[in-house]
Amino acid sequence: MKERILEFLNSQNKTSSQFAEEIGVKPSSISHIISGRNKPSLDFVIKMLTRYPFISYEWLLFGRGNMFNQPAEPSLFNSSDYDDKSDSSGKEVTMVQTGNRVSPDNDSSPAVEQNDESSFRSATSSKSGLKRIIWFYEDGSFSEFFPRSSL
Incomplete structure (x- = not known):
């Protein structure tokens, strides 16, 4: 462990x-x-990891992995983004899986069937207009669709 402590000191340019x-x-x-006279105590290791939380404890204690913790890369679809079950009005909404679509169980508007083209056209002919549709796939990729303005 002393070699790893020295390696850390050298990497940080610290005396x-x-x-x-x-x-x-x-x-x-x-x-x-x-000098090798003493081994690092648990208290020493805890103080070091508390002061420098970016050091990998696995590297420091066992010499495995990288010296520094890898920063967690944010996922495009972070599961914590979907844990909140309240909509913008603040009321609770529970999502229910029905076939190939997910709809709220407090269904205040009629659901659009996937194969019902007339419903699709009426849904897309709003005053604000449809700009684009984005499909997100399970592998993290996505594709975009830009509809023609004359639907």
Whole structure:
């Protein structure tokens, strides 16, 4: 573990005394760890990981993986975006799976059947006009459809 501590100090361009001050230990304890006289205590490791949360604990303790935690890449379809079950009016809405479509169970408007072209045309002939349709696929890809203005 001392080699990994030294590697971290070198990567951050820190002296052992700067490091000791930042994690709240005596400089002599860092010196003893680096010289091999003492092994890092649990308290030392906790202080180091608390002060530098971007260090991978698995790398520090076991030497596995990268030195730094990989930042979590935000997903286009983050599941936490869909956990909120209230609509913009603030009332609760429960989604119910029916066939190939999902509709709210407090259905205040008639559902549009997938194969009903007249319903589709009436739905798309609103005053504001339809600009584009985006299909999102399970593999994370998507495709766009830009309808002609004369429907």
